[in-house]
Amino acid sequence: MANRMPGLGRRRRKGGDGDVEVFCVDEQADVALDLERWRRLALAALRAEGVSGQAELTVVFVDDDHMAELNSRYMGKTGPTDVLAFPIDAVEAEPNNGPGSFSRGPDRPETDFSDLPLLLGDVIVCPAVAQRQFSSHAGTLDDEIALLLVHGVLHVMGHDHMEQDQRETMQRREREILVASHWMGDAPPNFRQDHPEDTD
Secondary structure, eight states, X not given: OOOBOSSOOSOOXXXXXXXXXXXXXXXXXXXXXXXXHXXXXXXXXXXXXXXXXXXXXXEEEOOHHHHHHHIXXXXXXXXXXXXXXXXXXXXXXXXOOOTTTTTSSOOOOOOOGGGSOEEEEEEEEOHXXXXXXGGGTTSSHHHHHHHHHHHHHHHHTTOOOSSXXXXXXXXXXXXXXXXXXXXXXXXXXXXOOOOGGGGO
16 A cells, blocks of 8 residues: 655644535546545544544545556556655644834734634545456455555544554544444455555
């Protein structure tokens, strides 16, 4: 599984007044998708990670060519991968009143950034790659897309799998979320989470 933009740790989880929203977009024609179903799974994963208040995540399903372009541009790798995650709200905003703000001009009220929407980021999934790899990975195409989606959401939330302990923690969270919100019970016996790209 591919990865997220590097350098981001655990994420802020509470937005301002409002609700968590997930926007799903289908920009591919390789696999028929039920966008509402995948929106609900991504929303369940965010809630399982403690996200609340006004927060937004975008999930985009793309074809091989688009994914290969993103993988090359942002990860420096050749060819399409299965999932990429791009966290957005990684840095707390700070007010900047411009030049001379400490020496002149009226006092301005302090901005309460905790009341602003929390822009979580984007998860990009390539169903065509999922279709090619599901039999040696999650077992079914449905479970593969579910795993990739949850994997991407967890990356957006700051999880990683560069080290063995991180990988074990992330895989445990993936399984917990899938059991609770995808299978509504135990994982199927042929479900596997290990993937060759996880050791990159």
